Amino acid sequence: MRAAVVREPGSVDAIEIVEVPTPVPGPGEVRVRVAAAGVNPVDLQTREGVFHRLGWINQTEYVGLGWDLAGTVTAVGSGVEFVVGDLVAGLSAGVDRALGAYAEEAVIPAAAAALIPEGLSLTDSATVPLNGLTAAQAVALLGTANGSLLITGAAGGVGGYAVALATRAGWRVTGLARHSDREFVLSAGAVDLITEPVGRFDAVLDAAVLADIAVGLVRDDGKYVGVIPPAVPDGRGRVETSAVNVTADGAALAHLLSDTATGLLSARVSATLPLDQASGAHKTLAAGGQRGRLLLIP
Numbered sequence: 001m002r003a004a005v006v007r008e009p010g011s012v013d014a015i016e017i018v019e020v021p022t023p024v025p026g027p028g029e030v031r032v033r034v035a036a037a038g039v040n041p042v043d044l045q046t047r048e049g050v051f052h053r054l055g056w057i058n059q060t061e062y063v064g065l066g067w068d069l070a071g072t073v074t075a076v077g078s079g080v081e082f083v084v085g086d087l088v089a090g091l092s093a094g095v096d097r098a099l100g101a102y103a104e105e106a107v108i109p110a111a112a113a114a115l116i117p118e119g120l121s122l123t124d125s126a127t128v129p130l131n132g133l134t135a136a137q138a139v140a141l142l143g144t145a146n147g148s149l150l151i152t153g154a155a156g157g158v159g160g161y162a163v164a165l166a167t168r169a170g171w172r173v174t175g176l177a178r179h180s181d182r183e184f185v186l187s188a189g190a191v192d193l194i195t196e197p198v199g200r201f202d203a204v205l206d207a208a209v210l211a212d213i214a215v216g217l218v219r220d221d222g223k224y225v226g227v228i229p230p231a232v233p234d235g236r237g238r239v240e241t242s243a244v245n246v247t248a249d250g251a252a253l254a255h256l257l258s259d260t261a262t263g264l265l266s267a268r269v270s271a272t273l274p275l276d277q278a279s280g281a282h283k284t285l286a287a288g289g290q291r292g293r294l295l296l297i298p
């Protein structure tokens, strides 16, 4: 089967399409024929070598790319309830692995997958796992809803879900995004949109990684939740700071997919591209301004 991998991190040209043996699922794992794989900032960071520099990569030949996937189960390991033919979405989590979701077939823990509900397409489903779970887990880190919440990057992958989920949790959400994002951010549930980081909030969920600037917008004794665990800004004894580190959760993913099927959450696809255009997809995402996920179709 074909997969997109990185041998030597670097520019978008570092992405290579290789022919590799089809992986075999072990106990508790499923193999999925990937219908669509999401292109996310973490894939750009992996390809650029961010995690190599942190010493997190221990692969001998290459690292695989891609966390988000949707497709058809083609094989199951022992102890798995999914059956061949099931349509699932799932999270291929982690940066230190030879193969990820950018592949014709991907093996993931069954606990990281969920059945796709009726009415939701494979492409729409592939946009949900990473950003939906990150947003849900970041909102959970904020604790009980307690007044006003600023979500930076409110029109992005994580931020878009976070606006809807935090609103539903009872926060009064303001979104920081571009002027052109007003309709989306307000329709997701925000009461206001700002385009510059100003104001005072009970909490901030910093999906745009404004870091110290965002901490500065939190009231004394408020909360800051970031999205970059190795770089949590200092709250200087004034603000409680933490960062989400997404973990796979098939049960939570099932809820997110169901909410997407019913329209409570929006599935946003910006474009679909063949797997061998992964380099071009990275270039497009790096340029900014994407709304909705780019998807690779192996």
Ligand SMILES: NC(=O)c1ccc[n+]([C@@H]2O[C@H](COP(=O)([O-])OP(=O)(O)OC[C@H]3O[C@@H](n4cnc5c(N)ncnc54)[C@H](OP(=O)(O)O)[C@@H]3O)[C@@H](O)[C@H]2O)c1
Residues within 6 Å of the ligand: 040, 041, 042, 130, 131, 134, 152, 153, 154, 155, 156, 157, 158, 159, 176, 177, 178, 195, 207, 208, 209, 227, 228, 229, 243, 244, 245, 246, 288, 289, 290
């Ligand atoms: N820790 C974890 O578990 C985890 C999991 C998933 C993602 N992440 C991280 O979360 C971050 C966001 O990911 P994502 O997928 O949501 O990225 P994304 O889709 O690119 O969204 C980021 C959004 O922030 C906006 N933005 C950036 N600076 C802004 C500013 N000054 N004012 C207004 N809007 C601004 C961008 O707008 P423009 O496009 O117009 O610039 C974009 O809409 C990434 O760093 C990613 O690596 C972490």
